[in-house]
Amino acid sequence: MRITPDTLEIGSTQKRNKNETLETFLKRITHVSLVGKAIVLMENLNFCKNLNVLYLYDNKITYITGLECCRNLTRLYLQNNAIEEITGLDVGLDRLNVLHLHNNRIRRITGLHLLPSLEHLKLDNQRLDPGEQLEFDGECLLALASSLRYLTLTNNHIKDISPLEKLKSLESLDLAVNSIQDVEPLESLLSACSYLSNVNVLGNPVANAGPPVKLRQRLILASPTLTCLNEKDIPQVERMFVENMRHAQRSRRSAKDHNHTRDQTTSLGVSGTAGVATPACQEEKPFPHLPPFASQYRDLMLSQLTKNTATERRLSDSNLHISPRKVASAAEALHRD
Structure with a gap:
């Protein structure tokens, strides 16, 4: 089926006035639904200059085209088609807020860098070949950093989520049923995206690697704004x-x-x-041979010092040693007396 002016009239949710021409009518319509019509090519949309919402899902579209005149478009639904590459959206769609592209054949997220108002993006369940995973264009994500708030990427075999850290305004992120192995990249992502409140990582290897409560605790601690994790609320x-x-x-x-x-x-x-080498200049000489009374004096001095400086002895035993020279001098003085 082709998109013609008559098809657009049939797909509109509005009614043409009695004496209104088709061209005039198409200029003022805001909603068109052409769902499940086996449409292959997006064409003749230039008639609908005031179009706000366009439903084209469940068709056979392979390329996004024909939106150059739809400058007022706010919502575009293209899920369940055969689109392999995101193109045709860099035509001044400054008001586009919602874009559904899930269940297509897209391999790489790109072509979204000129959509300053895009907040909702669905790219889950891409029909990828075995061994492929959905990849990210860094510049494209950076362009969406200030606008994108809701992102769905379920079931796309994604392993590397580090590029998503550029999406600083994200509030909800669905990464269920992918190939995320480790918790550390998730913690880093949650720390980088400080507005995230809802995250889903069910069905990933990381969610099955250990007790779910441990993963839950780590992710809660990684983000003070998280209020829902894996479809379960986080009460205060x-x-x-x-x-x-x-x-x-x-x-x-x-x-x-x-x-x-x-x-x-x-x-x-x-x-x-x-076990610690002592400099030669600081090494204490062994006590010289002293008469019995000198030895007793030495022992008395050591005993008294030990009682008075018990704490210091525990910290540094070296401070408790009595110099042999002092002991010898004291002994000689006693001997003279």
Whole structure:
């Protein structure tokens, strides 16, 4: 079936006035629905200069064409066709807000860089060949960074999600049934897209790699704005519980590290400088041979210092050593007396 002026009239949701020409009528219509008509080519849309909404899904369209005169278009539905490449949208569609392209044959997201008002984009379930995955054009995503808010990419064999970090305004992202392996890229994505409130990663390897509660906790902690994860709401009480649990874990870890450091310090204090080379100039000489009374004096001094400086002895045993020279001098003084 071809798109003709008569076809456009039939597909319009409005009615032509009695004495109104077809051309005049087509200029003022705002909605056209040509669903399931086996249409192959988008043509003659230049008659509909005031078109706001165009339904062309469930057809056989392979290329997006003929929209040059549809400057008022806000919603375009082209799902369930045979489109392989996103083209024909760089024709001044500044008001286009909703674009449905799911269930086509698109291999790469591109051609959307001149759609400044695009907020809703559906690209799920592309009919890809075995081994293929939906890929992203970085410049295209960067152009959508300030506008795109709702993105659906379900079932596209996607492995690398790092390009999506450019979409800073995203609020809802559906990545279910893809090939995401690790949680770290998801955490990075959630941190980069600070407006995300709804995320779905069900059906990915990462969702089946371990207990679901662990993945849920990690993703909740990665995004303070997340309110729904994997089709389940995140109540405030759950977020508070997860955050408190993280705080408790960090406190225990900090206390453990502190105790470990303290134990090491105590061990060093008890063992002195064992295992650490001491400069030759600082090495203490062995006690010289002293008479019995001098040895007793030395032991008394050491005993008193030990009682008065127990804390310092634990930190640095070297501070508790009595210089042999001082002991010898004291012994000689006693001997003279």
